Amino acid sequence: MSGLQRCCWWVGDTGGESARLYDGLVANGWSLVPLPLPLADCRISGKDECRVGVVTLADLEVNDLRQLEPLMLRSARPWIVVGCDADLEDPEKRRIIAHLSHGMVTREVDILRLSILLEHGADLARLQQRERELQQTSRSRDERDDYEFVGTTPAMWDLFKTIRKVAAVDAPVFISGESGTGKELTAQAIHERSSRSYLPFHAINCGALPEHLIQSELFGHEKGAFTGASQRKIGRFEAADGGTLFLDEIGDLPLDLQVNLLRFLETRSIQRVGGLEDIPVDVRVLAATHVNLERAVEEGRFREDLFHRLNVLHIRVPALREHTEDIEILARFFFERFANEKASCLKGFSREALTVMQRYHWPGNVRELINRVRRAMVMCENRLIQPEDLGIERRGPNRHQVTLEEVREAAEREALLAALGRNRYRVNAAATELGVSRVTIYRLLDKHGISRTPQEEASFG
Ligand SMILES: Nc1ncnc2c1ncn2[C@@H]1O[C@H](COP(=O)(O)OP(=O)(O)OP(=O)(O)O)[C@@H](O)[C@H]1O
Structure with missing residues (x-):
């Protein structure tokens, strides 16, 4: 095993009763990185070199114990807990051992055995890392496949270009668009x-959860924050630490x-419901x-x-x-994509079906298109x-009627262009x-795809 893989976080004392384990691991070739207490101030992420961690429960104060769970989740690495049978009586510690640790040993553990456990954890972390890298490589082979985005028109290429630009920086992004256009897909692509x-x-849909649940979600x-809060619960902000949180229907x-959201964007920290502690969280918000x-x-x-934030x-x-x-x-x-659901004789779309799809208004956008294609493949x-399989009315080329919405859109565009022209493209005057x-x-301007001045384009906002 390489030196890098023998790098391990250490949470707990390095002397006193923990000295035997600490010194023993160092003697076995482990490079230990003690994380400073209190854990509330400790910043680690999945990017760190350590592939595994050890925590000695007996050395932690109550406050550190509270910070342990988010720390373990944030690290995305296996942790070995040094504890004792009495720790299993404490629901908090039991949960950490049972749900978050790679294994538990007692303080009397044989050093060789602990070292083997850590090697096993480090191997697992290496495999998980490799899996993530492979997934990423296969995704980036073809830019369009990157996020399963389909589109070859200038409008879509503009979108892909903007996604690449905003992905390179770390500021919040606001994504607008009609329902079913691909806003969540855009957020995933940015991430x-x-x-x-x-x-x-x-991703969380702010409109889908009842008001009383969304704050805790x-x-x-904290445990006991309200009736029914029998356990502490980590919210989406903490769970997404280091990553991205997509707030749909903001x-x-x-x-x-x-x-609360504004407070997070200003301070980069959150408070759990029923808690008083400020917990630092590193999350990029897309809304x-x-x-x-x-x-x-x-x-x-x-x-x-x-x-504005x-x-x-x-x-x-x-x-x-x-x-x-x-x-x-x-x-x-x-x-x-749905080929396995179709009858074997079904070969594709008739010219008429493609024509009616071309002329249809698509109020539900790509999501509606997916549903109609899927339904048609069955019917x-x-x-x-x-x-008729698509459930879209057949219309002759000369019978295409203009909807009221289309008339409104055209009038809006015309009025906008005229006002901008009259005011030599000065936005304030046109407004x-x-x-x-x-x-x-x-x-x-965005909605109608009308270009702005070069300076405004550059600020893309
Ligand atoms: N350009 C595209 N190429 C391929 N699939 C797309 C494209 N745009 C959208 N989709 C697909 O359409 C469906 C709806 O997209 P998505 O959920 O991202 O839309 P949305 O704008 O977030 O919708 P809502 O406003 O209802 O939340 C998803 O299955 C998504 O994968």
Whole structure:
């Protein structure tokens, strides 16, 4: 085993009753890295050289014991616990031993045996690391396969380009776009391209959880914090330490939790529900919404200061009807993906089916396309999928009707271009003329794919 693999964190005393183990491991060729107590101030991450850790429970104060669980999770490495039978009587310690450790030994353990256990843990960590690297290599072979993103139009290439840019920095990103356009996929792609890629990516839908649960889900809780809190729970922030947290439907976050999120973005630390301790957490926040967050700010439902904190970098994911040339390639991609669910005689899409898909408005965007293709593959009784299999009305080329929404969109674009033209592209003046805020003008520029001035482009915000 190489020197690097014989590097091990040490949590506990290095002298006193622990000296025999500490000195014994050093004598066996282990390079021990003692982590300073109190553990609350200790910063480690999965990037560190140590592949394994040892903790002597008897040397820890209650406060350190509390910090042990997040530390072990954050390290993403196997830990050997030095304890005794009495530790198993304590629910806190029992949980650490049973759920988080690679094994427990007593202080009297034979050094050779402990060394073998550590080697075993280090081997496991090496295999896990290799697995993560292999996954990453295979993902980066083809840029499009990177995040299973499909798209060959300028709109999608712009999106891929922006993803690469924002992945290279560590600021929060705000992702907007209609439902089903690929906002979560975008967030995953940013994470996978970032330096945090081998640490966790956690996604949480702020609108899907009842108000009373979301705080504890995000920030965790202490034992006894409320009725039913029989154990301490680590929240998503702590679980994602070192990695990325994707907050979907951020507009649904209750106002009091918006304060907590703002506090995290300002201090980089959280407090568990029922806890008083500030716990430092290193997480990159990506947030998304399909609703108009500026309007929510105007109506007092979303804090303006939080909006600006989250909106440091902004990505708008285009609606499917804005890149209709991708519809066929997406449809074929999902046809192949669900190929094992189709009848063997089914060969693909009829020309008519492709035409109606091209003309359809796709209110549910790519998610709707996936569902319609999948349904059609089951329903189709011919060799080729027909419009009725997709559940889309068949229309002749001359009977394509323009929806009210399309008329509105076209009028909005025209008014925007006209106001910008009249005001020589000065955003403030155009905003005053149209009676909207500057932020709204920027949003509309994004929405309609209208270029900004070169300086504004560079700040991508
Ligand atoms: N360009 C794309 N290529 C391949 N798959 C895509 C693409 N865009 C979206 N998808 C797929 O469409 C589905 C919906 O995407 P996703 O969940 O990211 O959308 P969303 O915008 O986050 O939706 P919501 O607003 O409802 O949360 C997912 O299965 C995703 O993998």
